[in-house]
Amino acid sequence: MTATGPTTSAGEPLGVESLPSLPALGGLYARGAASSGRIAAGRALPNLPVIGQAREPDDGPPALPGVAYRVTGVETGGLATHLRDYERLLHEPASDVMPAGYLHVLAFPLATAVMVRGDFPLPLLGMVHLANEVEHRGPVRVGDRLDVRAWAENLRAHKRGVQVDLVAEVWPDGGADRPVWRGVSTYLAKGFHLTDGEPAEPEQPDRAPSGTWTPPLPTGRWALGPGTGRAYGAVSGDRNPIHMSALAAKAFGFPRAIAHGMYTAARALADVGNARGDAYRWTVEFGRPVLLPGTVDVAVTPAPEPGTGFRYVGWNARHGQLHFEGEVVPLEP
Amino acid sequence: MATRKTTTGTARGASSGSTGSAPAAGVRDAVIVGGNRIPFSRAGKKYADASNQEMFTAALEGLVARFGLQGERLGEVVGGAVLKHSRDFNLVREAVLGSSLSPQTPAFDLQQACATGLEATINVANKIRLGQIDSGVAGGTDTISDAPVAVSEGLRRALLAASHAKTLQGRLKAFARIRPADLKPLTPATDEPRTGLSMGEHQAITTARWGITREAQDEVALASHQNLAQAWDAGFFDDLVTPFRGLTRDDNLRPDTSLEKLASLKPVFGKSLASSSESPVGPTMTAGNSTPLTDGASTVLLASTEWAEAHDLPVLARFVDAETAAVDFVHGHEGLLMAPVHAVPRLLARNGMTLADFDFFEIHEAFASTVLTTLAAWEDADYCKNELGLPGAFGSVDRAKINVNGSSLAAGHPFAATGGRIVATAAKLVSQRAAETGETARALVSVCAAGGLGATAIIESV
Numbered sequence: 067m068t069a070t071g072p073t074t075s076a077g078e079p080l081g082v083e084s085l086p087s088l089p090a091l092g093g094l095y096a097r098g099a100a101s102s103g104r105i106a107a108g109r110a111l112p113n114l115p116v117i118g119q120a121r122e123p124d125d126g127p128p129a130l131p132g133v134a135y136r137v138t139g140v141e142t143g144g145l146a147t148h149l150r151d152y153e154r155l156l157h158e159p160a161s162d163v164m165p166a167g168y169l170h171v172l173a174f175p176l177a178t179a180v181m182v183r184g185d186f187p188l189p190l191l192g193m194v195h196l197a198n199e200v201e202h203r204g205p206v207r208v209g210d211r212l213d214v215r216a217w218a219e220n221l222r223a224h225k226r227g228v229q230v231d232l233v234a235e236v237w238p239d240g241g242a243d244r245p246v247w248r249g250v251s252t253y254l255a256k257g258f259h260l261t262d263g264e265p266a267e268p269e270q271p272d273r274a275p276s277g278t279w280t281p282p283l284p285t286g287r288w289a290l291g292p293g294t295g296r297a298y299g300a301v302s303g304d305r306n307p308i309h310m311s312a313l314a315a316k317a318f319g320f321p322r323a324i325a326h327g328m329y330t331a332a333r334a335l336a337d338v339g340n341a342r343g344d345a346y347r348w349t350v351e352f353g354r355p356v357l358l359p360g361t362v363d364v365a366v367t368p369a370p371e372p373g374t375g376f377r378y379v380g381w382n383a384r385h386g387q388l389h390f391e392g393e394v395v396p397l398e399p
Numbered sequence: 400m401a402t403r404k405t406t407t408g409t410a411r412g413a414s415s416g417s418t419g420s421a422p423a424a425g426v427r428d429a430v431i432v433g434g435n436r437i438p439f440s441r442a443g444k445k446y447a448d449a450s451n452q453e454m455f456t457a458a459l460e461g462l463v464a465r466f467g468l469q470g471e472r473l474g475e476v477v478g479g480a481v482l483k484h485s486r487d488f489n490l491v492r493e494a495v496l497g498s499s500l501s502p503q504t505p506a507f508d509l510q511q512a513c514a515t516g517l518e519a520t521i522n523v524a525n526k527i528r529l530g531q532i533d534s535g536v537a538g539g540t541d542t543i544s545d546a547p548v549a550v551s552e553g554l555r556r557a558l559l560a561a562s563h564a565k566t567l568q569g570r571l572k573a574f575a576r577i578r579p580a581d582l583k584p585l586t587p588a589t590d591e592p593r594t595g596l597s598m599g600e601h602q603a604i605t606t607a608r609w610g611i612t613r614e615a616q617d618e619v620a621l622a623s624h625q626n627l628a629q630a631w632d633a634g635f636f637d638d639l640v641t642p643f644r645g646l647t648r649d650d651n652l653r654p655d656t657s658l659e660k661l662a663s664l665k666p667v668f669g670k671s672l673a674s675s676s677e678s679p680v681g682p683t684m685t686a687g688n689s690t691p692l693t694d695g696a697s698t699v700l701l702a703s704t705e706w707a708e709a710h711d712l713p714v715l716a717r718f719v720d721a722e723t724a725a726v727d728f729v730h731g732h733e734g735l736l737m738a739p740v741h742a743v744p745r746l747l748a749r750n751g752m753t754l755a756d757f758d759f760f761e762i763h764e765a766f767a768s769t770v771l772t773t774l775a776a777w778e779d780a781d782y783c784k785n786e787l788g789l790p791g792a793f794g795s796v797d798r799a800k801i802n803v804n805g806s807s808l809a810a811g812h813p814f815a816a817t818g819g820r821i822v823a824t825a826a827k828l829v830s831q832r833a834a835e836t837g838e839t840a841r842a843l844v845s846v847c848a849a850g851g852l853g854a855t856a857i858i859e860s861v
Contacts, residue, residue, distance in 0.1 A: 283604050283677045285731035286594035293580065339729075363671065367730050376730070383671035 167332030350392035434823025461641030474532025516818020539815025553581035603669025605734030627805020693811030697819030738853025833860030
C-alpha cells in the first residue's frame with residue numbers, strides 16, 4: 067500500500083480492503099441479485115427487520131461504504147486471447163495494447179464488488195448507467211502487472227432517484243504518480259431518496275424531450291443482432307439479465323433485451339481508431355437504451371477545432387431518438 | 400453551401416495536393432488496339448448461372464477472335480473480379496488456359512473494387528511503356544447472380560479449429576462451439592466494412608451534402624439510357640461486344656424510359672436522412688438513378704505501337720497517364736465516392752492539361768449523383784481551395800461531352816468489368832473524333848470505387 071491511500075475525488079480518505087484477485091463479474095450478479103432482493107424487500111416493508119441486511123432501516127440517510135477495494139499484482143500475461151475476443155467484438159484494431167474500453171472490462175468487476183457489499187445502500191440490479199468518463203493516460207500492454215482499485219463516491223440526488231459514481235483505477239504495479247487509467251461510472255437508482263420524505267432536487271435537467279433533437283448526417287450504421295448483449299456479456303462478464311434475453315429484460319420493464327451502454331461507447335471509441343492516440347479522455351452520456359436486435363446510426367466525427375479529438379453520437383433513425391453521445395479528446399500522457 | 404461539403408473546414412486535402420513529377424519521360428507509348436466485352440445483364444437473368452471464369456473466358460476469346468490472336472503469346476493478361484470465390488485464385492490465368500491464346504501467356508489477378516478494370520489497364524499500359532511487355536490484355540468480370548457464398552464467421556472458426564485439432568475429442572469440442580445462428584450463410588454485401596453503410600447510403604449522404612436534386616439525377620439517368628440506345632443503334636458496339644448466352648445487347652437498357660417514368664420511382668437510399676439537420680433535400684436516389692447489380696465481363700487489348708504494326712492491327716488511342724486517389728470517408732470528412740474528384744486535378748496538373756483539353760468525359764455512373772457531385776465539386780471554389788489545394792474552382796465540364804454513348808446507369812455495372820467497357824468506349828470515341836476532325840482528341844476517364852478509392856486516366860487519339 068502506498069503512503070497515501072485512496073481518497074475519494076473530494077479528498078475523503080477511504081479504508082482499503084485488499085482482495086487476493088479481481089472478482090469475476092458473472093458471479094457477482096448472482097450475489098447482486100440476492101442483495102438487490104434484500105434491499106427491495108427492505109424498501110417495501112421498512113418496519114420489518116430484514117435478515118442479512120447490514121444497514122438498519124433507521125440508520126439515517128443512506129451512506130456509501132467508506133472503503134476502497136484493491137488488488138495488487140494483477141497479471142495480464144494470460145489475457146491475450148481475451149483481449150483478442152474483445153477487439154474482434156468491438157471492431158478494435160488487433161493490438162497487444164489494451165483499449166480504454168478493455169481496461170473498463172478488466173477493472174469494473176472490482177467496482178461491482180463494492181456494489182454488492184452488504185452495506186452498499188442501493189441495489190445492483192435495476193440501476194441505470196447514466197454516464198461514463200475515462201481518463202486513459204498511456205498504453206497498457208498484455209504482460210503489464212497492474213494495481214486495480216475501486217470504490218463508490220458522490221452519492222447525490224437525481225430527479226428520478228439517487229445517483230452514485232463508481233470509480234475504478236488502474237495503476238502500474240509498483241506505484242506511480244497517478245493511475246494510468248481512471249474510470250468514473252455514474253449510475254442512477256430510480257425511486258430512492260437521500261432523505262425520507264424530502265423530494266430529490268433535480269441536479270441536472272432531464273434530457274430533451276423526444277422530437278426536439280435532430281440527428282446529424284451519419285458516418286456509420288451498426289446492425290446489432292439479437293445476440294449482441296450476450297456476446298458483450300461473455301467478453302465483459304457483465305451478464306446483467308437485461309442484456310441477455312428479451313424475457314429477462316421484460317422483467318425489468320424493457321420490451322426487448324438492451325445493448326450494454328459500454329458496448330456502444332466502446333464501439334464508438336473503436337471507430338475513432340488510432341487517431342485517438344495513446345492518451346485520451348473518453349466520455350459518454352447515455353440516452354434511450356438500444357433495443358436488440360436493432361440498428362444504430364452513428365456519427366463519429368473530428369471536433370471542429372483540429373487536434374481536439376472526436377465527437378460521437380448514436381441514434382435511432384426511425385424514431386429520431388438519441389441513444390448516446392460522447393467525446394474522445396487527446397490528453398497529455 | 401460551401402460549408403456543407405465537408406464536416407469540418409480543415410484543409411486536409413490541401414497538404415496532399417502533390418501532383419507528382421512530370422509524366423515519365425523516355426518511356427514508349429502504350430496504345431489501345433481495341434476491346435471486347437459480353438453484353439451486360441441484370442442480375443438473375445441471362446447470366447444467372449454463368450461463372451466469373453466463364454464470362455471472362457468468353458470476353459477474352461471474343462477479343463482473340465476479333466484480332467486473330469489464336470496461339471499468340473501475349474506479354475500478360477491482367478484482370479480480376481470484385482466478388483471472387485477463393486477457388487478462383489488464378490481466375491485470369493485459368494481463363495487464358497481456356498482461351499485460344501498461347502498457354503505460355505502469363506496472367507495475374509488484381510482487385511481494386513469497382514476500379515479493378517481500369518487498374519488492370521493501368522498495369523498493362525505501364526508494363527508496355529517500360530518495355531517489360533509488348534502486348535497485354537486488361538479486363539475484369541463480375542457476377543452477382545453467381546456470387547460466392549461463405550459460411551459464417553462462427554462456423555468458419557469452428558471448422559478451422561476442428562481441422563487444426565489432433566484428436567477426435569478436440570474436433571468434437573470445436574464443433575460443439577457451433578451455434579444455430581452460425582449455420583446461416585454469408586452472402587456478399589455492398590456495405591462498407593468500416594462504416595456498415597451501403598454504397599448507396601454513403602452516396603445519399605454525399606448527395607444530401609451537395610444538395611443534388613432528384614430532377615438533376617433523373618436527367619442524368621435518362622441521358623445515359625438515350626445515349627447508350629443511340630450508340631447501339633448506330634452500331635458503335637458492333638466491334639466492341641460479342642454476344643453471350645443468347646444476349647446481344649445490354650439488357651438493363653431502357654430506350655423508352657422517360658423523365659415521367661423515372662420520376663414515378665420511390666427513393667431507395669437515404670430515406671432515414673430526411674430528419675437530419677444537415678440534409679437540405681429529401682431522399683432523391685431511386686432504382687432509376689442508381690446502377691443496378693449486373694453480371695458481365697470485359698477486355699481491352701493494349702500493345703506497343705511496334706507490336707501493333709508488326710501484327711497489322713489498328714490502333715485506336717494512346718493510354719497517356721493515370722492517377723489513383725483515396726479519400727478519408729470513415730469519419731465523414733469526404734464522400735465515399737469522391738476520390739476521382741481528388742485524382743483528376745493531380746493527373747491534369749502533371750500532364751499540363753485542364754478540363755478544357757478534353758473532348759470526352761467518361762465518368763462512371765455508380766449513381767447519377769456521383770457524376771453530379773463530381774461536377775459540383777470541381778465548380779466550387781471553396782471546396783477546391785480547402786480540399787484539393789487548388790487556387791480556386793477547378794472548372795466546369797460541358798454536359799454534352801459526358802458519357803456521350805451512355806454509361807453504367809444504362810449499361811449496368813458488373814464491378815470489375817466496368818473499367819474495360821469505359822476504356823474501350825473512350826478509345827473508340829477519340830479515334831472516331833480524330834478521324835473526323837484531323838485533330839487530336841482526348842478523353843478523361845474517372846471511376847469511383849468502394850473503400851473511398853478512385854482511378855482516373857487520360858486517353859488520347861494517335
